[in-house]
Amino acid sequence: MSRNHLQIIYSRQDTSPEPVILEVKRLTKSFTSADSEQTIALKDLSFSIRQKEMVCLLGRSGCGKSTLLKLLAGFIKPSAGEILLNGEPLHHPGPACCMVFQEDALFPWLTVKENIAFGLANKPMTRRQKLQEVDRFIDLIGLNGFGSYLPREVSGGMKQRVALARVLILQPRILLMDEPFAALDAQTREQMQSLLQDLRRQFAPTVLFVTHDVTEALLLGDRVLLFDKNPGRISHDIKVGLPQTRSVDNEAFLRLRTHINQQLKEE
Ligand SMILES: Nc1ncnc2c1ncn2[C@@H]1O[C@H](COP(=O)(O)OP(=O)(O)OP(=O)(O)O)[C@@H](O)[C@H]1O
Numbered sequence: 001m002s003r004n005h006l007q008i009i010y011s012r013q014d015t016s017p018e019p020v021i022l023e024v025k026r027l028t029k030s031f032t033s034a035d036s037e038q039t040i041a042l043k044d045l046s047f048s049i050r051q052k053e054m055v056c057l058l059g060r061s062g063c064g065k066s067t068l069l070k071l072l073a074g075f076i077k078p079s080a081g082e083i084l085l086n087g088e089p090l091h092h093p094g095p096a097c098c099m100v101f102q103e104d105a106l107f108p109w110l111t112v113k114e115n116i117a118f119g120l121a122n123k124p125m126t127r128r129q130k131l132q133e134v135d136r137f138i139d140l141i142g143l144n145g146f147g148s149y150l151p152r153e154v155s156g157g158m159k160q161r162v163a164l165a166r167v168l169i170l171q172p173r174i175l176l177m178d179e180p181f182a183a184l185d186a187q188t189r190e191q192m193q194s195l196l197q198d199l200r201r202q203f204a205p206t207v208l209f210v211t212h213d214v215t216e217a218l219l220l221g222d223r224v225l226l227f228d229k230n231p232g233r234i235s236h237d238i239k240v241g242l243p244q245t246r247s248v249d250n251e252a253f254l255r256l257r258t259h260i261n262q263q264l265k266e267e
């Protein structure tokens, strides 16, 4: 299989009625270190994502997954190429693409409630409306009774729930998640995965989700993009095509997981 060619595996005819929301066109990002060494983190990356799709990104360490998310969030600028949101160049800063990180990025001096409310500060809503909205999200993430706790007073899983609520309350068009559950124990991680599935059913955001866990990618994703390293680019675009309720014991699931693991080993 040519490594320079994007492989589309198990692709059925794309009959999805949803419009394309995000287009990445020949995106390149290089970094120059202090001693003038150049690293090409991403090279000529092109793909598009449909509205409400959940796309998982898998690939070895250093292949540019976080760099891609940072470019989409506008934390860094592309060296070349374009990012289009609904056909228009993506403008930053803006609430269109919001990020949830691996380690909780909550404000330690604000309570759970204040952290969730933070992004609403400039919204044209009354104080009462904001409070109601925050309460609704606290309820959704199952943290009733913890609103006045500080981040250090709640568990890692709870902090990630708050991080998720804090972003979802802004109704981002695209939710960017960089290994959001990687630091959690297995049981909490499973709870977070099913919370994310519930929230997706309710809010139907478009999601780009970075993980190192092939099982997690196949449990959650509609599509999986495998990244190649040096320079970072997409090697495989895989439509998962499994039923919405997935089981890790299912034969099709296991076959796909073995296949992806093999591809990752070869890279
Ligand atoms: N600010 C930076 N300055 C210089 N090089 C950088 C910078 N950020 C990332 N890189 C380089 O770009 C490449 C891609 O890094 P990136 O963090 O995107 O990888 P990743 O796929 O997210 O890896 P991991 O799975 O370990 O999180 C790496 O070689 C990294 O060293």
Ligand SMILES: [Mg+2]
Pocket: 065, 066, 067, 178
């Ligand atoms: Mg990373």
